[in-house]
Amino acid sequence: MHWRRYQYLVYLTLVWSLGVIVLGSYTRLTEAGLGCPDWPGCYGFAAVPQTPEQHVQAQAAFPHAPLVVHKAWNEMIHRYFAGGLGMLILLLNLVAWRYRGLPRGLPALLLGMVIFQAMLGMWTVTMALKPVVVMGHLLGGFTTAGLLLLLAMRVRRRVRGHLSRGTPARNMGGLTWLAALALLVTLIQVALGGWTAANYAAVVCTQLPVCEVDWAQQFDWSAFHPIQPPHDSYQFGVLNYEQRVSIHVAHRFGAAITALILGVLSWQLWQSVRLRRLALLVGTLLGLQITLGITNVVASLPLMVAVGHNLVGGLLLMTLVATNYAIFSCRVPLGMRLNMAREG
Known part of the structure; x- marks a missing residue:
């Protein structure tokens, strides 16, 4: 009974984390990242100032x-x-320590992650949208959601008793490496997307397939230096046009490489009957993400399309976490899987 109730709590926390990701994207894209110049309050109040006197x-x-x-x-x-997400993750830890047998390792890691996320949120404001902090905050949000998904899958397997069924699949070594590569490449591409957004480089190129300017001659590697010169504010970007073009072009080439690797992964997953649902999910999300990315270019970054591009990127990353977990579970011997489930 404790396991099933804990499963519902994990599911709620996972869905909540996706909501935080969407709200974070919407906040950034509506230029509201500095809507409150202080932290954690707003202009010295616990909520947005309401009355004329407060204004x-x-x-x-x-x-x-x-x-x-x-x-x-x-x-x-x-x-x-975001604060509600922190409370839910704290509750996951309290429940795990209250009842013996529930996983404790991942909840503890999640608690550390959400505390670090809170610090990044504070630095986003106090450092006036410094790009490396904004990108780190985005990656931290996706990492939190990915870890919650991993916890949800472990708990689900325990509740359904899947750990006692079946035998390890064979000849999956190549697929294991391909899935791990796909996860790594997608993570790098997400970081590139975050760097593009944080430096306001999303609309510097308005034509396809690469850019309307001579980007090869203008490419500037300094655009990727994580620590930029000090400024009073980084809102609306501080890099020059050539540097922003370099970032945008790198993101597009990264998208092409990622699409190729994920396409191969989807095809290979389809060859295994047990993994065909994941193959369909990876392929569908990949196609949707490419469509949203192209729409962002040709339609000059519509708000809801840009938010959707951010969300689908997170879902694609999470799907690859699930894919790696599924492949790993197929290859790991039963006894080891049982021990891992107990340890959490």
């Missing part, structure tokens, strides 16, 4: 940051949901 106090306290109410609410709603 006067807010402007007096932060004269350099005029209050834009809808942007402030976007930022604060994201913070509230």
